[in-house]
Amino acid sequence: MSMAELLSDYTARNVALGSGLLGVISGVLGCFAVLRRQGLLGDVLAHAALPGICLAYLLTNSKSSLVLLLGAAIAGWLAALALLQIVQQARLGEDSALGIVLSTFFAVGITLLTFLTKRGDAQGAGLDRFLFGQAAALIEEDVFVIAVLAAIAIGATALFYKEFKLLTFDALFARSIGLPTQALSVLLTSLVVVAIVIGLQTVGVVLMAAMLIGPAVAARQWTNRLGIMIVLAALFGAAAGLAGALLSLSAENIPTGPVTILSLTLIVVLSLLFAPARGLVWRRLNRSGG
Amino acid sequence: MSAFAVIVLTGVLLSASCALIGCFLVLRRMAMMADAISHAILPGLVAGYFLAQGPSALAGFAGAALAAVVTVTLVEALRNSGQVGDQSAIGIVFPAMFALGVFITSRYYEDVHLDTDAVLYGNIEFAPFDMLIVNGINLGPQSLWMLGALTLLNLGFVTLFYKELKLATFDPELAAVMGFSPALIHYALMLMLSVTTVGAFTAVGAILVVAFLIVPAATAYLLTDDLKRMIGLAVLAGVLSVVIGFLFALALDASVAGAMATAAGVLFTLAVLLSPSKGLLSRRRQLQQQRQQVILENLVVHLLNHEHIAAESHEAEVTHLRSELRWSPALAQRTIRQAERAGLVEQHGDRLTLTEAGRALARQAQTRAER
Incomplete structure (x- = not known):
């Protein structure tokens, strides 16, 4: 396919x-993360979003992206909550807490996914495409949902830019001047969940980490100013x-997600x-x- | 041996070998390194497949081990460059390696046995059918041989280097002074982690390995402060999750590895809530007991302070206490009943008097406050 054909093609667009x-x-939100x-x-x-997707399907029997992604968002949010609880209450290192939440939520997701597959459901609903x-x-409706979500997330980041900046660089000072740091932190995490929900459809669960980290690490190399970095x-x-x-x-046979991540890795290495x-x-x- | 027994025994050996190493990962805050390695060995497996011109356990194992070493080296190099944070270093390396593996598999080996689902959650279900055959003699399931050897290897490593591992984990400076190199122990542990991950990979896949390495060890961490006991409890928690998970998977007809890892998560949640020393419930109860003790002490100190003053009769009236100490009627009633039961005060009509024990407690509380 030539470039011109690509751009006029429905799927390609x-x-x-x-x-x-x-x-x-993910570039924008990854900077803060x-x-x-x-x-x-x-x-x-x-x-952690995987069990949410499976449960949403199990409960509603709907294949609509909107329903499945809502399930993903709720599960992602619960995972963030669990993470905070484990770090604060169980006093395990953050590192262990990350590993525990990741593997446990994913295990529940895999159990549900294989349960649905054996029932003959998951394949039909294409749930494993999120992996x-x-x-x-992607169909036009999906792209529309992605565009709306992206607009919301970027709008919120622009609106709270100053607050997020302060929270990122000097959280103690931010609290001392009366900013609700806890609420801002929750908002920022929620926006990351929105980015993940978008990413699940295109790069999948496993490679999403790189989409958030890669662009930010590469951008950090070129500037010391947050605005330019973003x-x-x-x-x-x-x-x-x-x-x-x-x-x-x-x-033929080139999967989008892995190639996206490999392109990104090239940018990171060059930077x-x-x-x-x-x-x-x-x-x-x-x-x-010298 | 029945097929079920082989699956459970494979799971038991797997969880035991993972728990042995996992304890040190949890204590040394290296849990996510396990995640990185388990993902990053995929291109190594593919390379092994390519070099051996087909599925070969040995080539796959060698390729994966090499990929693990590459991963550790890259992550450490990124961290040491000082330009990338700890978490970011991990988050750059393993997705790149994993993406490379998936890319090569789907581009060149579309029809290959190495399918991506198995990579993610393994196929412990096939353990009973994959036999180790040497010179035409069937020696039994291959998974049992491999994981049995892995368990022995890890047990040997932890037993032999127990002192060194313990010291390097809890007091790296002292370890260095005493002549053990903490860096050497770090790399030895990384090597053992890589070998364990590769060995466990075929049974439970890339992501669930992390569950077996970290979750039982974290559960044990919540139950004891003693390292030896922690290792024992971690193995026990791992074995328990394998058995519970297997029964659960059988009932649900779902992924066995997934259900086993889920069971490990459930045991961890129970430990977070119920651990006698670090559990949420016991700490809440302790807090409540402390609060109650303070309230009791307030009561007896108040009574002692007013014992020989003319206004005593008035100060010791239950109704007055309520307003003086700002207690709700319910709290006042509860506290007085408790104090009576503990033999600290006696109630005569509407008046309270201290007993000898009450007086002693009040004096004790006062001297503590003065100090």
Whole structure:
């Protein structure tokens, strides 16, 4: 398929728009997650969404993306709550809490998924497409839902930009001047859940972590200013999403999710090595030269 | 051996070998490293398949172990570069490796045995049918041999290096001073983690390995402060989840590995709630008992302070106490009943008098407050 054909093709347009939008929103929200050193939160919440999807289907018998993704969002949210409880109450390290919530929620999801499959249901409903994502299956309605969710998440980030910034860099100061840090933290986590819900359809549960972390880490290399970092991360995310979509459509047997992540990894590696000032190559050169 | 027995025994050996290593992961806060390694071995398995021109346990094992070492090295290098946070380092490396594995599989090996569902949650269900055959002699299920060897290996590692592991975990500086290199122990543990993950992978897949490594160990952590007991309890919790999960999967006709990992999560939740020392309920009860003790002490101290003053008769009236100590009628009644039962006060009509025991407690509380 040529580029012009690709852009006029119905499936191609949906895939490209869906993946691109996911790149933008996960780039934006990933910046806060990475800077707050909560990079793997997205990984955990994405895995935790699986039982929500299965339960939503089990209860409503509906295949509609909206219903399934609502289930995913609720499960993701519960997982965030469980994470907080385990860290605060059980006094296990954050690291163990992440591993526990991730694997337990996912185990419940797999149990439900295989239960539905043996009943002959899950395959028909295509629930397993959420494991690795299936951008090619996106229909116009899905893209519309993604666009609305992305608009809400980016709008909320713009609205609370100053507060989020303060929370990220100096949470103690933010609290001392009377900002509701707990509520802001919950809002930020909820927005990450929105990004994950979008990502489940295109890159899937397992690879979602990279979509949140990659663009932010790459963007961080090029600038010290949060505003610029966010814009760059959105661009990197969108570029990876589009590259993944177009590459997967250009030949047989290329899955969108993995190719998106591999494109993104390339951007990350190039940024880590060659970004001015922070790039490892420049630093090595400076050291040997000076 | 019946098929069911083979599956359960495979699960038992798997959970035991994972729990042995898992305790140190939980204590050393390396749980997510297990997650990273279990995902990242996928391209290694694929490479093994490619090099051996077909499914081969040995080539797969070697490829996966190599991929695990690459993962650990990359994550450590990213962390040490100082430019990427701990969690971000993990979150960049393992999705890239996993994506590479999925990409190669779906591009070049579309019709291959290595299907992605098995990668995610394994196929312990097939354990009874996969026999180890040497020179044409059937030696029984391959999974039992492999996981049995893994359990022995991990048991040997933990027993042999128990002192070193313990010291490096709880006091790395002292360990360094005494001549054990904490870095060496770190890498040895990483190696054991990689081997365990690869061994467990075929049975339970990439993501559920983490459940077997971390969750029973975390459950045990909540139940004891003693390392040896923690390791024993972790193995026990793992074995229990395997048995409970198997019965559950049988009833539901769902993924056996999924149900076993779910059972591990249920046991952990029970420990969070019910652990005698660190559980939510016992800590809440302790708090309540402390609060009640303070209230009782308030009562006796108040009575003692007013014991020999003219206004005593008035101060010791139950109705006055209520307004003086700002107690609700219900609280006042409950406290007085409790104090009476504990032999601290006696009630005569509407008046309270301290007993000897009550007076002693009040003095004790006062001296504590003065100090």
